[in-house]
Amino acid sequence: MDVYEAIYSRRDVRHFRTDPVPDDVLQRILNAAHHAGSVGFMQPWNFLVIRSAATKQRIFDLYKEANRQAAEDYQGEQRALYDSLKLSGILEANINLAVTCDSQRETGGGLGRKSMPETAVYSTCCAIENLWLAARAEGIGVGWVSIVDPDTAKQILGIPKSLTLVAYLCIGVPISFDKKPMLERAGWQARVPLEELVYYEAWGHRSTSPEKV
Template sequence: MDDAFTLAEREALYKAIFSRRDVRGQFTPDPVPDDVLGRILRAAHHAPSVGFMQPWNFLLVTDPAVKERIHADFATANAEAADRFDGDRRVLYSRLKLEGIREAPVNLLVTCDRERCGPVVLGRTHMPTMDLYSCVCAVQNLWLAARAEGVGVGWVSILHESALKAILGVPDRIVPIAYLCLGYVSHFETTPDLERQGWRQRVALEELVYRDRWGDSDPVFGAPSPD
């Protein structure tokens, strides 16, 4: 097939997937050129979407004053989040670097316009949240493209949605999906931050795969059935 991937192309795709990281602390001040940023955004815009509604928008944030306001809300939300953990977990949480809002040259808000194609959308008639999931697909496309370009991405979810919308002037009907920090980095870690710092370990794939019915182990990829 003319559209088949070569071995090198397949390996490059898997390299991007397996080496993608949520970057928080190793951004450099080097600017991301417009052509690189354009390619990354174009990759996001080519994500699959329910009913081809393309419900996303991309709001770029580069003004240091705006970043400071976003960071101030993060600091408040992060303190609230820390209070939800107890003992050693709270101590470890307090040590984690969970954002790069001020350090990253570019911040980006990905949003969902749930009214873009009117009240009835092909494919969303029985699963109305499919437009939200479509925007998450755009985020993943963006993340993999950024990794291929050598650009780090960090997803900041510890924010108050109401504050985020107020700071950035986002209309009421628009749903924030992901607040991302983008920039070149000094290095990409070989393992995820939370795994490396002892917060969580990756679950074995075999524990997560069923076949035909929930809980029924898959004979090829699933864990062996208990005796």
């Protein structure tokens, strides 16, 4: 699979088969994450692999509570649609993976972070995208769950307070890789046309001609 094929066919996966993710596959996708770019070559990430059903259940309970609270932000038809969405595969996924960022890590000597300290977290997101794409190339599904209280999740997982929980991922053999995002198929959100998001030469300019700026 070439990189564009992986990019276009990558999906957030919430429905998994019970089959295990082979250890060598897990190591390859973690290694792909570890080869992401990072500010100053800081490599601020850690990966916490979770297989325990009891731990998954505790995180799932957090998800249920956070999801109940999030649902209250919507009314009417949108609320009904929200309630119909499956927004995590925590219990079904063979592996749960917490990805953390240590913004104080000395690796990289602070290079690139003085003006933008948040680049440590950005670097961790780059690692996660690498993992997501490598998993797709391996035929493995990944779902990102942000609907959990991060401090309580950190407590449950024994993650030091000083670290940022950047992502809680569900990883497993997917039921399918759908052609379109689930949120698009459900009518929650369509893909925004690229032209609406690209400007040329100055903010707001859609003309590609530099003379017109």
